[in-house]
Amino acid sequence: xxxxETRPIRSSEDVVIVRQxxxxxxxxxxxxxxxxxxxxxAASELARNTVDYGGGGIVRLEALSDGRRIGLRLTFEDKGPxxxxxxxALKDGYTSGGGLGLGLGGAKRLSNDxxxxxxxxxxxxxxxxxxx
Amino acid sequence: MTRSASRLPDILKQNDADILRDWVKExxxxxxxxxxxxxxxxxxxxxxxxxxxxxVQSGELxxxxxxxxxxxxxxxxxxxxxxATFGYTPSETAMFVLSLKQPLFTRLRQDxxxxxxxxADEVWTATLLLDKLALFTTExxxxxxxxxxxxxxxxxxxxxxxxxxxxxxxxxLPLIGTLDSARTQVVMENLLHKxxxxxxxxxxxxxxxxPTVDTLVAQxxxxxxxxxRLMGADCIISGIRPQIAQTIVHLGVELASVxxxxxxADAFAIALQKTGATIGKPAGR
Ligand SMILES: Nc1ncnc2c1ncn2[C@@H]1O[C@H](COP(=O)(O)OP(=O)(O)O)[C@@H](O)[C@H]1O
Ligand SMILES: [Mg+2]
Numbered sequence: 001x002x003x004x005e006t007r008p009i010r011s012s013e014d015v016v017i018v019r020q021x022x023x024x025x026x027x028x029x030x031x032x033x034x035x036x037x038x039x040x041x042a043a044s045e046l047a048r049n050t051v052d053y054g055g056g057g058i059v060r061l062e063a064l065s066d067g068r069r070i071g072l073r074l075t076f077e078d079k080g081p082x083x084x085x086x087x088x089a090l091k092d093g094y095t096s097g098g099g100l101g102l103g104l105g106g107a108k109r110l111s112n113d114x115x116x117x118x119x120x121x122x123x124x125x126x127x128x129x130x131x132x
Numbered sequence: 133m134t135r136s137a138s139r140l141p142d143i144l145k146q147n148d149a150d151i152l153r154d155w156v157k158e159x160x161x162x163x164x165x166x167x168x169x170x171x172x173x174x175x176x177x178x179x180x181x182x183x184x185x186x187x188v189q190s191g192e193l194x195x196x197x198x199x200x201x202x203x204x205x206x207x208x209x210x211x212x213x214x215x216a217t218f219g220y221t222p223s224e225t226a227m228f229v230l231s232l233k234q235p236l237f238t239r240l241r242q243d244x245x246x247x248x249x250x251x252a253d254e255v256w257t258a259t260l261l262l263d264k265l266a267l268f269t270t271e272x273x274x275x276x277x278x279x280x281x282x283x284x285x286x287x288x289x290x291x292x293x294x295x296x297x298x299x300x301x302x303x304x305l306p307l308i309g310t311l312d313s314a315r316t317q318v319v320m321e322n323l324l325h326k327x328x329x330x331x332x333x334x335x336x337x338x339x340x341x342x343p344t345v346d347t348l349v350a351q352x353x354x355x356x357x358x359x360x361r362l363m364g365a366d367c368i369i370s371g372i373r374p375q376i377a378q379t380i381v382h383l384g385v386e387l388a389s390v391x392x393x394x395x396x397a398d399a400f401a402i403a404l405q406k407t408g409a410t411i412g413k414p415a416g417r
Binding site for chain 2: 012013015016019033034036037038040041044045048092099100102103105106109110
């Protein structure tokens, strides 16, 4: 099995393709239906942010193993404007673009590990992992 | 006993009105009252009875795969597929055929009379036949469900969804596919127009065929529900599978103000209740 794979994300069609890809990886790694649904939904949120706010970017999918567990890590990266206030962006209900403002917080709650790194003017990287 | 000696063909021919009446009664007793109107159930049963009666005249009671049974198989296929789509359970679907047993056995008993051995043979023949037909319906039902599930897993880029009128005041919008494209807006607007045109009081939005419900999908749904409400129609969202329900909660989406149901059939039942329509068993039966 491929251990990692990288895909560009530029449009809303790419968001659909990312979901399909994440679903296929989660199935291959033996994730339950609930866990598949969780990581696919989180991926959908982050991929759409990459398009809407990051001006496009990439996603990297990785199969992980820590000896006991199997995991799927997704890393979304863009070279967009970045996020000024991380805490505010993560706050439920906050949106700068007319959304529900639940994407970042929701993705965090749907994942086991969550990391958000952003520098204004340089871009944003969000990494999530779901363990089986 | 040889197959051609069975009394079944004659019994179906001679007692058709009686058997039909009892069969409908049996079904009404086992079917959830909201599942189907009595008149359409009667019509469906009558049509099937005619096909069955004709097929049985061929004498081929042991093999329902033959050409004499084509009409019967086709009708059962349609019925199973539509029941699968409308959220009937497999047993509710098979019950259509199985509930013919009692009325048929009653007539066989009257006809064959005191000859216990002959009666046993007749009952056995009829049981085998009806069980085969019931098995056929569940197999078709299963295939229908599998097709539905694989459709859910393969996210489709487009959704093709006409608004359908289920009842006088009840509209349904079965959504199929992804809701990322600009077309989603068009689909939702179509529903709102149809509400105006028909004066519908209730609109059911079924999301069984939507593979992923993220915050964008939720926002589309919430906006549509709010707009419909302004036009005097209540929305029910159906087809929320357990894994989707869990995910929505984690996302933090507030659906508390929206009526949600697991299946389209459940939503339809609620809709009929709310609009005061009375179908199913007449009171006092
Ligand atoms: N990749 C990104 N680049 C820049 N800003 C972002 C990015 N992702 C999220 N944000 C900011 O965080 C906010 C909250 O994001 P989110 O929780 O997904 O809600 P929504 O997408 O509904 O606005 C966004 O409105 C945006 O201001
Ligand atoms: Mg978002």
